[in-house]
Amino acid sequence: MHAIEVADPRDARLADYVDLRDVNLRKSLESEHGLFMAEGEKVIRRALRAGFEPRSLLLTERRRAALDGALDGVDAPLYVVSEEVARGLVGFHLHRGALASFRRRPLPSPAEVLRGARTAVVLEDVVDHTNVGAIFRSASGLGVDAVLLSPRCADPLYRRSVKVSMGAVFSQPYARLDDWYGAPAHLRAQGFRTLALTPAPGSVPIGEAVAEGAGRPAALLLGTEGEGLSHRWMEQADACVRIPMAGRDVDSFNVTAAAAIACYELVRPASAPAPPLPAP
Incomplete structure (x- = not known):
């Protein structure tokens, strides 16, 4: 040129x-x-x-x-x-x-993005561009099929999001939800089992919940940076799940670290089993 x-x-x-x-x-x-x-x-x-x-x-x-x-x-x-x-x-x-x-290109509809998907990450009001970019990078790198964003989520194509994702936003299928209120019900209508990630009492280890629903498409719900998921999304979810913690006064991770761990747990059952270690 x-x-x-x-x-x-x-x-x-x-x-x-x-x-x-x-x-x-x-x-x-x-x-x-x-x-x-x-x-x-x-x-x-x-x-x-x-x-x-x-x-x-x-x-x-x-x-x-x-x-x-x-x-x-x-x-x-x-x-x-x-x-x-x-x-x-x-x-x-x-x-x-x-x-x-x-x-920019026109975004596909949520139904188009979910068609044929087995795993999805759904972000509720994650407003920090850096966090959105990092979550996209984890979702793409670990093989999540689709990402959905609530209406108030930060723009994945904002410069900071693009930079932090290292371009993962270009290849990761995603769509923006028009309706925050009925999002979990919409996912259920599409055949997805919804898993709300939260350290709240009564939540179960995410690995157990994923194994329990093996064979059914699963959507991981992640909430805003400060307050986490809304009560409405947690109440409508099929299960509230947590990342098991070792204690030491830490009950949860920030949303980007939690997303990476939870995406791994979400995708891992569908992956080929790791080969056995060689005998010593």
Whole structure:
């Protein structure tokens, strides 16, 4: 691709990249123009491999060759700027030296995402972009089939979510629920057994609950960072489950660590058994 050198951070051609740390501005701009940002060479390459269409790409001078070999056939402008221009444009030191603006796609419906799925993770009001990205990375890496988001969950395609997920948001099937109130009932109607992750009294070890429902599709419900799941979702769930803890004044993990452990337990029964260890 022919690189276009730009020397002014106020150049209108770079408008997609303005003030990347201003959350309110970015939400408005990205919603209005139907775009999302990918940061870093690896993440950009994964977005391209996933078939997302770039609006433009931006590299700093020292990273001019970072995307060599990835842009064949890409019909989008490639801007090259100095470190100083990049800092003035995005609002911080762009140490990875690579950004790209991509066009969003229409999201599938929850029914489409759940069709044929055996495992799902359902997030209720997880509002931190970092946490959403980390959960997507765990779900994708461990082989969860689908992710559903309540209406107030953070955007998986916000720059921070994309970055933390290392591009897992591009390949992990997901949808956003229109109805928070009836979400557990909707999952049950789709044939899923719902497991609400909570340290509340009466919850059972997640491994036991998964084994009890072996052979039936299962959906893991995860709640917001501070309060956890709402009482409504817990009351409607088929089972309340917990991660067994060793004690020492720790009764639970943060939502990202809990999601990784619980996703492993959710997926493990469907995986091939590990080969036996060799005899000593």
